[in-house]
Amino acid sequence: MKARILIVEDDPNIGESLDFILRRAEFDVELVTDGAVALDRIRHQAYAAVILDIMLPGMNGFDLLRAVRADQQLAAVPIIVLTAKGQENDRRTAEAIGASVFITKPFSNAEIVERIRELTGA
Amino acid sequence: MAERLIGLKIRTARRGASLTQAQLAARAGISASYLNLIEGNKRPIGGALLDRLAAGLGIQRSSLDGGAERRIVESLTEAASDPALAAAPTSPESAEELVGRHPQWVDLILRLYRAYRHERQTVMALADRLNRDPFIGDSVHRMLTSVTAIRSAAEILGDTAALRDEERDRFVSVIATDSQNLSATARALLSFFENPNVRVRAATPMEHLDAFMFEMDNHFPTLESAADALRAHCRSGESVEAAAERIAGSSEEIPGDRRADAVEAWESRRFRMVRGAASAVAGAEARRLVENHAALGSDEARQMAMSALLNYVAGAALMPYEPFLTAANEMRYDLDRLSRLFGVSYEQASHRLATLHRPGAEGVRFAFMRSDPSGYVTKRLPLARLPLPRYGTACPLWPIYRAFQTPGVTVAGFGELPSKDRFLFFARAVEKSPPAAASPRHILSVMLACSVSEADHVVYADGIDRASAMIPVGTVCRLCPRAACAHRQEAPLVA
Numbered sequence: 001m002k003a004r005i006l007i008v009e010d011d012p013n014i015g016e017s018l019d020f021i022l023r024r025a026e027f028d029v030e031l032v033t034d035g036a037v038a039l040d041r042i043r044h045q046a047y048a049a050v051i052l053d054i055m056l057p058g059m060n061g062f063d064l065l066r067a068v069r070a071d072q073q074l075a076a077v078p079i080i081v082l083t084a085k086g087q088e089n090d091r092r093t094a095e096a097i098g099a100s101v102f103i104t105k106p107f108s109n110a111e112i113v114e115r116i117r118e119l120t121g122a
Numbered sequence: 123m124a125e126r127l128i129g130l131k132i133r134t135a136r137r138g139a140s141l142t143q144a145q146l147a148a149r150a151g152i153s154a155s156y157l158n159l160i161e162g163n164k165r166p167i168g169g170a171l172l173d174r175l176a177a178g179l180g181i182q183r184s185s186l187d188g189g190a191e192r193r194i195v196e197s198l199t200e201a202a203s204d205p206a207l208a209a210a211p212t213s214p215e216s217a218e219e220l221v222g223r224h225p226q227w228v229d230l231i232l233r234l235y236r237a238y239r240h241e242r243q244t245v246m247a248l249a250d251r252l253n254r255d256p257f258i259g260d261s262v263h264r265m266l267t268s269v270t271a272i273r274s275a276a277e278i279l280g281d282t283a284a285l286r287d288e289e290r291d292r293f294v295s296v297i298a299t300d301s302q303n304l305s306a307t308a309r310a311l312l313s314f315f316e317n318p319n320v321r322v323r324a325a326t327p328m329e330h331l332d333a334f335m336f337e338m339d340n341h342f343p344t345l346e347s348a349a350d351a352l353r354a355h356c357r358s359g360e361s362v363e364a365a366a367e368r369i370a371g372s373s374e375e376i377p378g379d380r381r382a383d384a385v386e387a388w389e390s391r392r393f394r395m396v397r398g399a400a401s402a403v404a405g406a407e408a409r410r411l412v413e414n415h416a417a418l419g420s421d422e423a424r425q426m427a428m429s430a431l432l433n434y435v436a437g438a439a440l441m442p443y444e445p446f447l448t449a450a451n452e453m454r455y456d457l458d459r460l461s462r463l464f465g466v467s468y469e470q471a472s473h474r475l476a477t478l479h480r481p482g483a484e485g486v487r488f489a490f491m492r493s494d495p496s497g498y499v500t501k502r503l504p505l506a507r508l509p510l511p512r513y514g515t516a517c518p519l520w521p522i523y524r525a526f527q528t529p530g531v532t533v534a535g536f537g538e539l540p541s542k543d544r545f546l547f548f549a550r551a552v553e554k555s556p557p558a559a560a561s562p563r564h565i566l567s568v569m570l571a572c573s574v575s576e577a578d579h580v581v582y583a584d585g586i587d588r589a590s591a592m593i594p595v596g597t598v599c600r601l602c603p604r605a606a607c608a609h610r611q612e613a614p615l616v617a
Contacts, residue, residue, distance in 0.1 A: 011267050011270075013271035013296045013299070013300055014270050014271045014274065016292070016296070017274035017275055017278060017293070017296070018274070020278060020289070020293075021274070024283070055263055084262070084263060084266045105269075105270040106266065106269045106272075107270065107273075107274070108273070108277065109274055109277045110277075
């Protein structure tokens, strides 16, 4: 059975690339563009990992991360946070809240696939 | 130092007035030989004799007894204690000597120091602007987003694995559109930096106004003159508000009895009456200051600045610079006494104290901040080393918030910032207008803060033991590194 990955990314082009490369790497992928929708999905569906962009409209990545980590049933979900290079404050904040892994934009596709495989054991 | 140099000052003033010792001694009712001893600093002097000598010389006593020099020595000492200038050791005695013997050089040094401080503030504001400007932050984010999309799509296209035609077309299209986005963002950024007004670009009209007041040091000499001109319109026995009403052309009757006006506080009404004439006497000058000023980048900001400047004129007319500064020094900045003496509200007097920046005749330098009970900052005038928040709340330990617990009572305290700069804070929650039945009271908290080095001049520092009452405070929670603070509301952004 394929591991299921949730991508939370509001830029359609980046979202489409992530979706494509993870599907090609044999993952089952869902893509959402909104933090609140993502939280709802995470609460109702088991994911092997979540790829989370910080800059999202409405509920941002930090808020989503906090909500997930505050929920005992969800707290163990591996979450990869996408941060922009140079925005070290974002990185520190995400680390304090409980991000599993950081990947800096712009990232390489191979790096994304490799880190997802490490986290999910797939 | 004043006592040591007083004889020298009397001699200098006497010679300046072309008087002989015998002539001045006769005016003061003493012998010429006794005056000679005084001028040689061989006899102490003070009290009524000093008054008579000052009168005989036709000058103010304060220019002999050293009150003015004391402030200058303190300014010089403050400049010397600036970490950026503290290379060579200096002593208070040498500062006194310099002030007594070479006042023009001291004036030059202090002017240079003020100019340096102003430039440093500007540099800090620029750095702050570059770090926080939402346009720059947003542009960088958009550029990184486009670069990420292009890189990812390019890697997919360059991969050896076969792509279907529609997949290839789709990712080629991603590269094309994001390249265009990248170019557009880069062009917008270039335009932003080529804009000569970028240094004072602000996101909101309030920020424009902040930048304007900051650049002008919240002091407007030409508006002070306009306020003096307004006062000069007073006929014999006429109050400034009555003259203002006459100038403004209002036929409204002025109540002689303050109790007659039950709707609006007398001080507020008086201020409003004088404000009404401010545009007649100072409108053109205020417009000249506002128009084309680089800090004011929108019509709304210019309107806000006009309104602030006309309020400034009204405040200056009700609290003329020199009498107000003199009274403030004599009363040690006691706001209750000052507001009673000048017939103004506590808040009006507080705000006026934050404008006493005339070079050569400066009062204690105060930061001013006004907040509503929700923490919204409705007015702010920062100090060089005491930044005040533009958005959201300041450190919850500042007295501006404690003051809401006891409206009408001044709450004072000392605080040390993480930078080790120390300040005296004092605040009072004041009621803006009497409440209508069943409506919430409109209460705002007004705070002033000055460097601890000037706290001895301020009555609100009395009786507070600095050693035990110096509370570690911050400015804004997110920027404060005191990780263990029990009052923390937000995670710190800095380690």
